[in-house]
Amino acid sequence: MTTQGHGPSAQQTRAVPESAKRGRRGRGGRGEFSMVPEAEFSSYYGRQVVKESPWEADIPAYLFSGGLAAGSSLLAAGADLTGLPLLRRSGRFTALGALGFSMVALVHDLGKPSRFVNMLRTAKLTSPMSVGTWILTGYSPFAGLAAAAEVADLLPARVQRGPLRLLGLAAKLGRPAGLMAALTAPPVAAYTAVLLADTATPSWHEAYRELPFVFVGSAAAASSGFSMITTPVAQTGPARRFAIGGALLDLVMEHRMEQTMGITAEPMHQGKAGKLMTAAKWLTAGGAAGSLLAGRSRTVAVASGAALVAGSVCTRFGIFEAGQASARDPRYTVVPQRERMRAAAAANGDQPADLDHAPS
């Protein structure tokens, strides 16, 4: 790419005559204009236009664990209602564990716990992070209470009546708390997609139509996968169905997403992000296929479950990395905006005098 060079001539895409640029662009020597977005563009010495987020691994880890918690609460509530106590127990504990992990990741990203509290100063509808904080604040107590009920349940009745009466009380609240957790869980899994999409990061923003579906699918797959590892096969039937549905939603919507994203889908196939996304696809598909057979063998169940969990981790990190990479390359900011301007000008019937590469 001509703009990526170094030294004084780096900026000079402009200095190359247009005809020469077209010739060099190649793509099999097609005609002057193709519908494929132009690869050539101008930039300031190849430097990035928008800034990538300063977030590190904490954030994709948080995206994953939030999804895991949400899906587990759904599984636990379903198990509670249909009489699958082992699935219920693993779901409630996983939800609490994942929630705890996500809080640690969030606070680590912020630097200190008081900053999380700081976020509760305001409620701002235009800020997905603020909305998300409140969603978590609504969900966490229920998830926590449901897990406490599970602990109480494990204790002998004598202890429940005796010194740990409070826990005994929690045991009674287990079902309503678990159901409330299940009702407040889906937004926990979905809002994180808006969190990424509501930025100027090209590959996140352009994904906004399908990303919530990818994320909830990934949450369903991860949580069912986890329960397949922790729960005997006799009780994981619904989890296996949930896993297959989630994995399918994840894979189908991810595919569709890449088709609607135009050039900003490219970073999902390159470098670290590309490797992660490919791994995610194989792991999720393999895990889903394995789930079909996991009713008969605990070994298969554990292996497919692990694949589903790993697939979800790869999806989160892959999409995160793709966004970061798209922000660092000016091409993903400039080219789609140029395309948009050109399309708007054409729709208005304007002479696109101001536009680069305008037909003359």
Place this chain on the structure above:
Amino acid sequence: MIGKNSLFGPIDPAVESGYTEPPSRKGFFTDTSICIGCKACEVACKEWNEVPEDGFAMLGMSYDNTGALGADTWRHVAFIEQPGGREGRTGTPPSATVELGMPGPPPPTSSEGAVATDEKPDFRWLMSSDVCKHCTHAACLDVCPTGSLFRTEFGTVVVQPDVCNGCGYCVPACPYGVIERRKGPDGTKNVGVAQKCTLCYDRLKVDQKPACAQACPTESIQFGDVDELRERARTRVDALHEAGIMDARLYGDDPEDGVGGAGAFFLLLDEPEVYGLPPDPVVTTKDLPHMFNRASTAAAALLAGAVVAFLGRRG
């Protein structure tokens, strides 16, 4: 308070934010056609706002040694060297620019300031002092979860360092890549906190010009009421067009653009991306209602999926 243009479209930002009878909106008009790249603005800004130095590394690409706006660069002067290939494209000879005595091959006739057109060096310099745009619809402000970023009575956008919790959300949200979390050096103030141009809020409150506009020797940076600056900018562009400089254009002045019009806008002599600016930035909040709809649908789908999974056969 929530109107049709609350998320997108032309508004008066101060009024929209709830100020009753605010002073007129203040902003910058940066006329890059007269910028000489002296960097007085960068220095004045650092001095006044106590912005730490960000190293004196040469980037090895141009005379630009700061590279981009960021936590420690609130004004950034871009230097663009264009060898003479532009004539073929737009028909505007590079010599249409005014000779400013910048480094380069010496003009063949050195006695006169104005050199004969066809003997001028076959490249031109573009210089432009970039700054936070103080958008009418500011993505950074919209996404900030703490309310640390706020709209001032002058219609500008300012960070309160004591409220910011360093979540960094504003950083990827800004469509111009302006705001950034300060990384260091240790010991300087506001490390870990989002930082950017405040349009010298402290000076505005006492009827003073921002430091950069005050320091600019060529009045390339003009400060004032946004309405009046827009008038002035239009007049200037017309004058340049009349003089045959057809590449002159305004950037960011239009209230109908993607950010509802920037409070700091520019007269450019080439396309925005040549200066490192996005050609058609749009505040992401524009799509936010749609995003929340999609997320709600996805959440409902997840719930429905769980219900379906538990229907039918047990175990």
